[in-house]
Amino acid sequence: MTKQYKRVLLKLSGEVFGGGKLGVDPETLRGISKEIADVVNRGVQVAVVVGGGNYFRGAELSQSGIARDRADYMGMLGTVMNSIALSDFLEKEGVNTRVQTAITMGQVAEPYIPRRAERHMEKGRLVIFGAGSGMPYFSTDTVAAQRALEIGAEVLLMGKQGVDGVYNADPVKDPSATKFEHLTFDQFLAEDLKVADATAIALARDNDLNIVFFNLSEPGNIARVVDGEQIGTLVTR
Ligand code: UDP
Numbered sequence: 001m002t003k004q005y006k007r008v009l010l011k012l013s014g015e016v017f018g019g020g021k022l023g024v025d026p027e028t029l030r031g032i033s034k035e036i037a038d039v040v041n042r043g044v045q046v047a048v049v050v051g052g053g054n055y056f057r058g059a060e061l062s063q064s065g066i067a068r069d070r071a072d073y074m075g076m077l078g079t080v081m082n083s084i085a086l087s088d089f090l091e092k093e094g095v096n097t098r099v100q101t102a103i104t105m106g107q108v109a110e111p112y113i114p115r116r117a118e119r120h121m122e123k124g125r126l127v128i129f130g131a132g133s134g135m136p137y138f139s140t141d142t143v144a145a146q147r148a149l150e151i152g153a154e155v156l157l158m159g160k161q162g163v164d165g166v167y168n169a170d171p172v173k174d175p176s177a178t179k180f181e182h183l184t185f186d187q188f189l190a191e192d193l194k195v196a197d198a199t200a201i202a203l204a205r206d207n208d209l210n211i212v213f214f215n216l217s218e219p220g221n222i223a224r225v226v227d228g229e230q231i232g233t234l235v236t237r
Pocket residue numbers: 012013014015050051052053054056057058059071072073074075076079131132133134135136137138139140141143
């Protein structure tokens with residue numbers, strides 16, 4: 001028996017936007033927007049946290065000599081570009097959206113106001129959270145867990161590009177890697193799995209927020225995971 005979720009937080013990492021390259025790939029974004037529109041049209045309340053790895057990752061950029069905190073702000077600004085692009089593609093699919101950012105920029109987005117975000121969702125609008133937490137040294141995975149908790153999402157859905165869950169090694173590099181169907185938060189942390197950062201997992205564990213890692217590249221998977229079908233890897237207490 002599957003359970004359809006009523007309110008979900010979907011995390012889209014930057015690589016999803018770029019289709020593996022720098023910038024935004026319109027075809028990929030159009031496809032994902034259609035799938036998201038499909039679940040919103042069925043009455044599911046959806047909020048999205050957007051990553052920015054298709055532009056900058058602070059930790060990588062700081063290797064080139066830019067101070068880590070500045071590099072992280074550049075990373076956060078990248079997530080805003082993705083948020084604007086996603087909002088536009090979703091609106092073309094007929095979904096009403098609002099972008100809220102953790103760094104205030106009134107011309108392009110509302111500030112992050114959680115109660116207002118909930119109100120938007122109740123009215124059938126999809127809310128996109130950009131600019132991460134507004135704080136360097138954090139990741140958008142951690143923000144996804146925090147936003148999910150604050151807006152009362154039932155589950156955190158981590159959409160991955162081309163990987164259908166959590167493996168014990170990188171399946172792209174190691175063909176003998178095996179997939180976990182289910183993991184506890186403690187197992188995830190003990191195995192030091194790199195698919196999400198430890199801060200995000202610890203926050204979810206401490207507040208009992210289930211996470212599903214699933215493959216976004218497989219058409220129809222957003223609807224499947226929202227319908228509670230057992231796909232990908234489920235991480236629970
Ligand atoms: N970032 C940050 N604080 C946050 C969220 C993100 O400083 O709260 C910066 C950080 O440099 C990160 C970049 O923004 O590398 C892009 O986010 P992330 O790496 O999480 O994106 P993803 O891997 O999901 O594409």
